[in-house]
Amino acid sequence: MKSKTIKVDYLARVEGEGSLIVKIQGRRLTDVKLKIFEPPRFFEAFLRGRKFSEVPDITARICGICPVAYQMSACHAIEDAFGVKVEGPLRELRRLLYCGEWIESHALHVYMLHAPDFLGYEDALSMAKDHAEAVQRGLRIKKTGNEIVNVLGGREIHPINVRVGGFYRIPRKQEFAGIIENLKWARDAAIETVRWVSGFSFPGFERDYEFVALRHPQEYPFNEGRLLSNKGLDIDIREYEQHFVEEHVQHSNALHSRLKERGPYFVGPLARYNLNFDRLSPLAQETARDSGLGSVCRNPFQSIIVRGVELVYACDEALRILEKFALPDSPAKELEPRVGTGYGCTEAPRGILYHRYRIDERGLVLDAKIVPPTSQNQKTIENDLWQFVQANMDSPKDALQRQCEQAIRNYDPCISCATHFLKLEIERNEEAQELGKNS
Amino acid sequence: MGSAFETRALVIGIGNLLRGDDGVGRFVAQRLAGRNIPGVRVLEHEGEMTWLMEAWAGADAVFVVDAVSSKSTTGTVRRFDAAQQTLEGQSLRNSSHAFGLREAVELARAWNRLPRRLIIYGIVGKSFDLGAELSPRVRQAVPRVADRIAAELSANQLPSKERIQRKLA
Numbered sequence: 274m275k276s277k278t279i280k281v282d283y284l285a286r287v288e289g290e291g292s293l294i295v296k297i298q299g300r301r302l303t304d305v306k307l308k309i310f311e312p313p314r315f316f317e318a319f320l321r322g323r324k325f326s327e328v329p330d331i332t333a334r335i336c337g338i339c340p341v342a343y344q345m346s347a348c349h350a351i352e353d354a355f356g357v358k359v360e361g362p363l364r365e366l367r368r369l370l371y372c373g374e375w376i377e378s379h380a381l382h383v384y385m386l387h388a389p390d391f392l393g394y395e396d397a398l399s400m401a402k403d404h405a406e407a408v409q410r411g412l413r414i415k416k417t418g419n420e421i422v423n424v425l426g427g428r429e430i431h432p433i434n435v436r437v438g439g440f441y442r443i444p445r446k447q448e449f450a451g452i453i454e455n456l457k458w459a460r461d462a463a464i465e466t467v468r469w470v471s472g473f474s475f476p477g478f479e480r481d482y483e484f485v486a487l488r489h490p491q492e493y494p495f496n497e498g499r500l501l502s503n504k505g506l507d508i509d510i511r512e513y514e515q516h517f518v519e520e521h522v523q524h525s526n527a528l529h530s531r532l533k534e535r536g537p538y539f540v541g542p543l544a545r546y547n548l549n550f551d552r553l554s555p556l557a558q559e560t561a562r563d564s565g566l567g568s569v570c571r572n573p574f575q576s577i578i579v580r581g582v583e584l585v586y587a588c589d590e591a592l593r594i595l596e597k598f599a600l601p602d603s604p605a606k607e608l609e610p611r612v613g614t615g616y617g618c619t620e621a622p623r624g625i626l627y628h629r630y631r632i633d634e635r636g637l638v639l640d641a642k643i644v645p646p647t648s649q650n651q652k653t654i655e656n657d658l659w660q661f662v663q664a665n666m667d668s669p670k671d672a673l674q675r676q677c678e679q680a681i682r683n684y685d686p687c688i689s690c691a692t693h694f695l696k697l698e699i700e701r702n703e704e705a706q707e708l709g710k711n712s
Numbered sequence: 713m714g715s716a717f718e719t720r721a722l723v724i725g726i727g728n729l730l731r732g733d734d735g736v737g738r739f740v741a742q743r744l745a746g747r748n749i750p751g752v753r754v755l756e757h758e759g760e761m762t763w764l765m766e767a768w769a770g771a772d773a774v775f776v777v778d779a780v781s782s783k784s785t786t787g788t789v790r791r792f793d794a795a796q797q798t799l800e801g802q803s804l805r806n807s808s809h810a811f812g813l814r815e816a817v818e819l820a821r822a823w824n825r826l827p828r829r830l831i832i833y834g835i836v837g838k839s840f841d842l843g844a845e846l847s848p849r850v851r852q853a854v855p856r857v858a859d860r861i862a863a864e865l866s867a868n869q870l871p872s873k874e875r876i877q878r879k880l881a
């Protein structure tokens with residue numbers, strides 16, 4: 274039986290090496306596979322035997338876009354093993370660093386990676402000619418996030434100032450002076466972002482997802498909270514592995530994560546928003562309402578609006594922290610290694626990032642487990658595509674292909690930061706297929 | 713010195729020193745930095761787009777050196793004049809993140825922010841593996857490219873105060 278194959282050899286709007294295969298026979302969708310052929314990276318294996326103090330810097334290298342998330346989850350997990358809790362100004366500074374990363378990452382995704390899909394451009398470059406003001410705004414917002422990570426983290430990518438217990442050095446108050454002014458601009462620009470993206474048109478697409486995110490008694494979650502879902506999950510992060518399982522599937526080098534009881538689930542901005550709308554700052558809530566977004570959003574294509582709302586929140590929160598900036602007594606809390614197992618789960622820009630370490634009496638890592646957000650979303654992405662392709666079977670092939678890519682980008686997948694190719698193949702049976710005419 | 717006569721010339725070497733031939737641009741930059749050419753700033757970077765656009769803002773003449781991934785012979789040197797040529801997507805090696813030199817050049821072009829003179833030297837690499845060293849042919853290209861850029865710099869330099877003083881002496 275003949276089949277038709279389309280290949281997109283170069284697409285620079287996902288992080289890492291992956292491909293999508295969609296097989297259609299007649300009017301029947303027979304297969305959807307998000308293949309991740311980024312080689313396994315063995316971080317969990319080479320953390321074994323390393324000193325606890327090296328873990329935040331080693332795991333930060335997993336990703337160039339969200340190194341702060343790796344550092345935060347690692348620090349929290351190791352502090353948990355040592356029975357230490359970092360509070361007060363140091364805790365606030367950690368939230369500030371996380372704000373910086375969210376601002377960088379969301380601005381990049383909203384403006385440079387996802388917006389071109391909605392406006393019908395091949396990429397951000399071609400969009401930038403017609404939408405210069407918007408793209409310049411996006412890049413300037415991103416820069417504000419970079420500035421926070423640079424000052425507090427020591428450098429923009431793979432920051433070097435984070436340690437278990439706190440930081441190596443606390444920047445002086447005046448080092449943040451310029452950032453406060455930039456953040457005020459960025460907060461307004463983030464509100465403008467939400468206005469801009471909420472004017473896009475969105476495919477009518479919803480599924481009955483299980484959203485999973487952290488929830489904290491007072492805060493919109495970055496570093497701490499219980500793990501909740503809209504389908505009844507409510508657990509301490511230490512219970513993560515009792516409820517979630519990672520499985521190897523043949524077509525992907527990234528493990529698929531699922532809830533033992535109910536299967537695939539959804540992490541990231543949409544999950545956070547749906548489970549924590551009431552924890553957003555009043556300004557972020559007002560911005561969301563003004564854009565027409567309710568307190569719950571189940572359309573993954575509208576995640577671009579939610580990222581905008583989280584941009585407002587991150588700017589707002591960073592300003593709150595900086596405006597009442599208090600110097601900690603020391604850059605880091607003293608800690609003594611002790612035998613134990615520690616758990617950390619924080620909200621990376623793309624969703625929950627789980628770390629677990631077992632540490633011996635010398636402070637060396639005996640074993641490690643790391644579950645990044647993208648592996649948790651993989652199955653949900655595939656399921657979205659099943660439903661989306663089935664519902665849009667009659668679209669011209671090119672349009673369908675573009676929309677599949679857009680649907681993947683709803684999740685801002687971060688396969689890795691090493692390379693950035695998505696090869697997409699749609700196979701159709703030509704004989705039974707009218708769609709072939711369009712290809 | 714800080715004279716208005718000084719040329720605002722900039723050399724930027726792009727790449728990752730830990731990924732074999734990817735780092736060649738930075739080796740060229742290091743070589744040029746060692747020559748202390750008056751009026752010329754030399755920078756090294758991973759090649760992130762917004763950084764590049766800010767780095768070259770206000771410079772009169774900019775020379776960027778980067779590795780090229782191509783089927784051509786390893787060590788081949790290509791020279792692009794950004795004012796004349798559009799950068800093709802696949803020719804220049806992509807930086808480790810989504811937006812690099814090509815995007816910086818084309819965005820700057822779209823927004824009329826290209827430096828008056830922007831010359832890009834691309835050196836065709838062979839191995840971009842983690843921890844690899846420069847390939848022999850790529851290593852040989854380093855002094856060659858440094859010499860060519862130095863020659864271009866001196867040929868195109870606006871009269872710097874120092875040069876005028878030297879002439880007058």
